[in-house]
Amino acid sequence: MKLRRDVFQAIADPTRRTIITLVAASAMTPSAIAENFDYSRQTISKHIQILTECELLKQEQKGRKIYYELNPNGMKQIADFIEPFRKMWDDRFNSLEAVMKSKIHEHKK
Amino acid sequence: MEQKTKINATEGKQELTITREFDLPVELVYEAYAKAELVSQWMGTRVIKLENRNHGSYAFETSHEGKVIFKANGTIHKVVPNQQIVRTFEMENMSIGVQLEFLNFEKVTENKSQLTIQIIYKSEKHRAEQLKLPFAYGLNRAHNKLEQIITHSK
Numbered sequence A: 001m002k003l004r005r006d007v008f009q010a011i012a013d014p015t016r017r018t019i020i021t022l023v024a025a026s027a028m029t030p031s032a033i034a035e036n037f038d039y040s041r042q043t044i045s046k047h048i049q050i051l052t053e054c055e056l057l058k059q060e061q062k063g064r065k066i067y068y069e070l071n072p073n074g075m076k077q078i079a080d081f082i083e084p085f086r087k088m089w090d091d092r093f094n095s096l097e098a099v100m101k102s103k104i105h106e107h108k109k
Numbered sequence B: 001m002e003q004k005t006k007i008n009a010t011e012g013k014q015e016l017t018i019t020r021e022f023d024l025p026v027e028l029v030y031e032a033y034a035k036a037e038l039v040s041q042w043m044g045t046r047v048i049k050l051e052n053r054n055h056g057s058y059a060f061e062t063s064h065e066g067k068v069i070f071k072a073n074g075t076i077h078k079v080v081p082n083q084q085i086v087r088t089f090e091m092e093n094m095s096i097g098v099q100l101e102f103l104n105f106e107k108v109t110e111n112k113s114q115l116t117i118q119i120i121y122k123s124e125k126h127r128a129e130q131l132k133l134p135f136a137y138g139l140n141r142a143h144n145k146l147e148q149i150i151t152h153s154k
Helices: A002-013 A015-025 A028-036 A042-055 A072-108 B024-034 B036-043 B124-139 B143-151
Strands: A057-062 A066-069 B005-008 B015-022 B048-052 B056-064 B068-079 B084-091 B099-111 B112-121
Touching: A002 A015, A002 A072, A002 B124, A002 B143, A015 A028, A015 A042, A015 A057, A015 A066, A042 A057, A042 A066, A042 B143, A057 B024, A066 A072, A072 B005, A072 B036, B005 B099, B015 B048, B024 B036, B024 B099, B024 B112, B036 B048, B036 B112
Parallel strands: none
Antiparallel strands: A057 A066, B005 B015, B015 B112, B048 B056, B056 B068, B068 B084, B084 B099, B099 B112
C-alpha cells in the first residue's frame, strides 16, 4: 500500500513527470537527464532516486554508464491505481441502472 | 469486454472525466439525478436536501450503526433538464476540497444514453486525494461493509 501511494506522489511532481516523459522517449544517463533542467545535478538525482524507488524507472548498466529507462511494471501500477476508483463508479452506475429499470417495470404493471 | 464505465485522468491535469453508457432512456438517467428519493436509492445515502434548479443546493448524509460516516454537499449552478447539470461537490472533513462537476446527459438511441461527468479539482494534488480514497478502502476487505457504504456514497 505504501509503495503504491508513493507511485502516485511520484507522478504528482511536475519535474518527475518531465523526467518520465524524457526517459520514455529513450533510455538516458543521469547527466543527460539533468541537462534538461535548470536545477542542480543533486536535485535531479534525488528525483531519479524517488522514481526508481517507486519502480517507475529502472537502471541499466551499459559499459561504464548507467542508463535509466521506463519500468513498465511501475507504469501499470498507476493504471491499477485508478481501477478501484473506476470500479466504485461502475458499481454506483450499475445501481442507478437497476433502480431506474425497476421503475420502468413498475410503470408497465 | 468493453468497460461500461470509463475514467480518463490525464497526468498533469487537475480534472478527470467519467463516462458511462446506460441501457436507459436519457430522461430516466437525468431523473435519477434530479429526484431526491431516487438519488437516495442508488447512492445509498440519505438526501437531506436536493433543489434541482438553477442556484439550488443539495446535501447528503450517510450513517452506519448510528454514526454519521459521510457528509457531502454542494450548490447547483445550472440545470438543463435531460441535458446538463453543473454543480459543486464537497465531502465534509476531507482533504479533497470542493470540486466543480459538469454532468452531460446525451441520448444515444431511444433506450440508450451516455452520461459524461467532467470533474475539476482545486489542484492535481486534490485530484490525487480523490483517486486514493477508494484505493485505500479497497485494500481492507475486512471492512467490506464500510467499503460498501462508502462506495455507494462517493
